[in-house]
Amino acid sequence: xxxxxxxxxxxxxxxxVQEASEIVASNLNKTYGAGPFAKTxxxxxxxxxxxNKLTVMIGPxxxxxxxxxxxxxxxxxxxxxxxTMNGEPIVGPGKDRLVLFQESALFPWMTTYDNIMYGPRxxxxxxxxxxxxxxxxxxxxxxxxFRDKYPTxxxxxxxxxxxxxxxxxxxxxxxxxxxxxxxxxxxxxxxxWEYYATLYEEDRNTNFFVTTDIDEAIFLADxxxxxxxxxxSTRTVIDIDIPRPRKxxxxxxNPRANEIKKEVMTLLHEEAMKSFSGGSKAAADFLDAYSKxxx
Amino acid sequence: MKQGRFIGKLFSxxxxxxxxAIAVFILIWEVGARSEQWLGFRxxxxxxxxxxxxxxxxxxxxxxxxxxxxxWYMSFLRVFGGFLAAMAIGIPLGLFMAVNKTFxxxxxxxxxxxxxxxPLAWVPASIIFWPTQELSIAFVTFLGAFYTIVINVLGGAxxxxxxxxxxxxxxxxxxxxxxxxxxxxxTLPSIVVGSAVGMGITWExxxxxxxxxxxxxxxxxxxxxxxFFIWSSYVGGSYEQIIVGMISIGIAGYFxxxxxxxxxxxxxxxxxxx
Numbered sequence: 001x002x003x004x005x006x007x008x009x010x011x012x013x014x015x016x017v018q019e020a021s022e023i024v025a026s027n028l029n030k031t032y033g034a035g036p037f038a039k040t041x042x043x044x045x046x047x048x049x050x051x052n053k054l055t056v057m058i059g060p061x062x063x064x065x066x067x068x069x070x071x072x073x074x075x076x077x078x079x080x081x082x083x084t085m086n087g088e089p090i091v092g093p094g095k096d097r098l099v100l101f102q103e104s105a106l107f108p109w110m111t112t113y114d115n116i117m118y119g120p121r122x123x124x125x126x127x128x129x130x131x132x133x134x135x136x137x138x139x140x141x142x143x144x145x146f147r148d149k150y151p152t153x154x155x156x157x158x159x160x161x162x163x164x165x166x167x168x169x170x171x172x173x174x175x176x177x178x179x180x181x182x183x184x185x186x187x188x189x190x191x192x193w194e195y196y197a198t199l200y201e202e203d204r205n206t207n208f209f210v211t212t213d214i215d216e217a218i219f220l221a222d223x224x225x226x227x228x229x230x231x232x233s234t235r236t237v238i239d240i241d242i243p244r245p246r247k248x249x250x251x252x253x254n255p256r257a258n259e260i261k262k263e264v265m266t267l268l269h270e271e272a273m274k275s276f277s278g279g280s281k282a283a284a285d286f287l288d289a290y291s292k293x294x295x
Numbered sequence: 296m297k298q299g300r301f302i303g304k305l306f307s308x309x310x311x312x313x314x315x316a317i318a319v320f321i322l323i324w325e326v327g328a329r330s331e332q333w334l335g336f337r338x339x340x341x342x343x344x345x346x347x348x349x350x351x352x353x354x355x356x357x358x359x360x361x362x363x364x365x366x367w368y369m370s371f372l373r374v375f376g377g378f379l380a381a382m383a384i385g386i387p388l389g390l391f392m393a394v395n396k397t398f399x400x401x402x403x404x405x406x407x408x409x410x411x412x413x414p415l416a417w418v419p420a421s422i423i424f425w426p427t428q429e430l431s432i433a434f435v436t437f438l439g440a441f442y443t444i445v446i447n448v449l450g451g452a453x454x455x456x457x458x459x460x461x462x463x464x465x466x467x468x469x470x471x472x473x474x475x476x477x478x479x480x481x482t483l484p485s486i487v488v489g490s491a492v493g494m495g496i497t498w499e500x501x502x503x504x505x506x507x508x509x510x511x512x513x514x515x516x517x518x519x520x521x522x523f524f525i526w527s528s529y530v531g532g533s534y535e536q537i538i539v540g541m542i543s544i545g546i547a548g549y550f551x552x553x554x555x556x557x558x559x560x561x562x563x564x565x566x567x568x569x
Contacts, residue, residue, distance in 0.1 A: 075461055095467035105458040109480040109565045122468035122476070150565040170466055 021086060021096070021173035021206045023049040023072060028081035030067055041067045042078070043231035049174065050223060054200055054207040058217045058264070059227030060272040065210045066102070068232065069178050072208070073099045085174070095119065098172035100180045104159045106151040112162050113138065113147040119170040130169060137165040140199075157188040164199065174206045181216065190248050193219050201244055214264050215251050218242075226264060229271040236267060321347050345535045350542075353535035366540075367547065369520035370505070373429075374497045374551065377436025381493060385441050386486060389448025394478070406445070414438040414500045418507050432504045432520075439500035440493030447492070451485020452478055484566060487559035494555055498548040521547065 030042040041064035049055045049072075059065055070076040071083060074093040083090045085097065106115050116137060120130035138144045141161035143154075151159055160180055167175060181192045197220055200207055211217050217224055224238040242256055250257050325348060326333065327341025337343075345353075357363040392399045392406075414435050421431040455478060463473045505522025519527065521544050528536035560567065 073461070073465055075464070093461070093464040095465065097465065099461065099465050101458045101462065103458065105456070105462040107459060107462075107477065107480070109483070109563070118463070118468075118476070119466035122463065122466055122472045152565065166466075 020051040022051045023083070023085045023090075023097075023174060023206075023208070025068075025072075026082045028068075028071065028078045028083060030064070030071065030076075030078050040231040042071075043233055045081070045233040047225050047234045047237070049206060049208045051206050052204045053222040054209060054220055055223045055225060056209045056211060056217045056221035057225040057227060058211055058214065058268065059232065060229050060268065061212045063227055063230050063271075064232035065227065066178060069099060069176055069210060073097055073176060095123070095170050096173040098167045098170055098175055100163055100167055100175070100177045102179045102182055104151065104156075104163060106159055106163055106166070108151050111148045111150055112143055112154070115151070115162060116166045116169055118166060133169050134165075137169055141165045155188075156184050157192060160184070160192060161195070164196070168199075172205075174208060177207065177209045179211055180209075182212075189216070194248065196220065197244070197246065214261060214268065217264070218257055218260055219246055219248070219251060224260075224264070226267050227271070235271065238263065345538060350535045350538045353533070354539045354542075357536070357539060363524070366519060366521050366524040367543065370501055370522065370544075370547065373432050373436050373501050373505075373520060374494075374547075376433050377438075377501070378440050378490075378494060378497050380433070380437045381440035381444055381497075382490060385444035385489075385493075386448050389445040390452055390478070390482065392445075392449050393452030393482075394474070406442075410442045410446070414496075415503050415507070418504055422508060428508050432501065432508055435504045436497050436501045439496040440490075443493040443496060444486070444489040447485045447489025448482060451482040451489075455481045483563050487555070487563060491552060491555050491559065494551050495548065498544060498551065502544060 025048070026046045028042050028045040029040070031038050031040045033039055045064075045068070047057075057065055057068070067076070071078050072090065074090050074097065077091075090097075107118065110118065113134060116134045117130060120127060120133075138147055141164060143158060143162055143165070146154060146158060146162075151162070154162060163180070181189050181196075184192060193216060200220075209220060218240060221240045224240055225234055226236045226238065227233070228235045238260060240260060242250060242254060242260075251261075252258075324341065324344075325346050327338045328344055328346035328349075330336060330338040330342050392403060417435050417438055418431070421434045422428065425431040425434055459477050459481060460473060463477050468476075501520065502522035502525070505520040506526045521540055524543075525537050525540035528534070528540060
């Protein structure tokens with residue numbers, strides 16, 4: 001395991017002074033259903049989302065990552081274990097922890113501008129200031145020309161940017177992103193990585209990003225949590241010590257990036273194999289033999 | 296510019312196709328109805344009905360007759376009265392059933408047992424139940440739209456994408472705000488669909504109710520509505536007028552649906568962008 005600490009982040013090094021906002025999960029358990037239908041999704045899962053860092057969680061698809069997000073966001077609660085933010089237990093949803101969902105959750109009946117303004121309007125606070133902020137964010141995500149368009153009139157990448165703006169206007173302490181760039185084509189995806197990384201580097205808020213894409217994980221992360229197959233727990237934590245700002249080429253040319261990528265691939269492959277074989281020894285043996293021949 | 300576009304639309308291919316189809320339909324009808332004198336034999340079915348030219352002549356005579364327009368007016372009044380009542384009660388009821396599990400549990404079984412009862416089966420009971428004929432017709436009309444609206448609103452409000460609700464919650468929205476700005480607009484398309492379907496049923500029901508009940512309070516003639524207009528034409532042996540009445544209902548139904556479509560489009564502008 002790598003213990004190198006990334007480019008020492010001074011809180012407030014960015015545009016805005018951030019208070020510490022750390023989320024700690026310890027020994028979380030979550031089982032759905034009961035009796036013969038019971039399915040344990042999360043088992044003895046512990047990890048820390050460190051303050052003012054971009055923590056990426058990667059794991060085989062179908063492991064309990066989305067469930068963990070439901071817990072952290074406060075939409076559901078764990079069966080046992082502790083989940084705290086800044087030492088306080090998380091009991092319900094709140095605007096200090098904003099979630100960007102897998103598929104676009106922009107409200108289809110609102111224009112881009114109204115979508116961005118939803119949070120401040122719903123809370124009825126600082127509307128004048130929020131309106132200015134909305135203009136600023138529209139410009140920042142490059143959607144001024146699309147302010148009066150409905151979500152269906154935007155491309156996939158624009159929708160994701162509009163959603164980022166909608167989240168950022170609420171100034172959340174922690175931003176939670178659940179595979180936000182899934183389904184975008186490769187080019188838009190890489191552009192979104194660069195774009196999102198720039199946004200992050202500007203104010204270094206606490207970000208928690210869930211993905212199944214290794215390149216995405218390495219390109220974005222300060223800290224990388226690698227999860228096990230179902231039931232989910234933390235397998236390893238890797239600090240990604242590639243200096244920022246990073247470039248897409250780094251994924252190919254940077255030797256450190258390649259080293260990390262190999263390590264992550266090996267770990268994830270093991271986990272994915274468990275998932276694929278679904279406990280069948282024969283299937284696991286087959287996969288193992290196959291991977292040796294192919295490798 | 297605007298006028299040019301309007302004329303362009305008026306003579307667009309789709310419009311011309313529609314007009315052509317109507318013309319062919321009328322032509323076949325005319326030839327069929329006059330087959331005995333024109334072709335020397337009576338075409339089955341078509342040979343028994345009055346030809347469109349006679350219908351048109353009969354219609355021309357009715358255009359100046361206030362009692363004919365009174366029939367329109369009465370049917371419209373009943374349709375919109377029943378329909379608006381169905382919306383006013385059905386939409387909140389559907390929404391409430393969707394958001395409140397307890398109420399859903401209490402009311403839905405009763406609702407589902409009542410729903411399959413055809414509105415027309417209610418006619419005798421409602422004549423007994425309501426003090427005036429007018430109210431019983433309006434009530435049956437109301438039932439025609441009511442169930443469809445409730446079922447659509449309920450279905451629409453229950454199938455809202457969970458992520459919309461969670462997104463709103465995590466941005467700190469109150470329950471009331473979520474209802475007003477998420478649940479309601481998300482359900483609007485279903486409300487529009489339910490209303491459009493309900494409106495169609497309303498016209499079906501009002502005509503039958505008018506026929507059965509003898510045209511409402513005025514007891515016939517002037518106050519009877521289009522359904523009674525057809526019935527009394529039949530009883531009086533004026534077959535042309537039966538068809539005038541039928542076409543009148545078709546036109547009235549078309550305008551009602553078009554009105555709803557326009558209103559629906561006005562309230563759900565985001566759907567046009569799909």
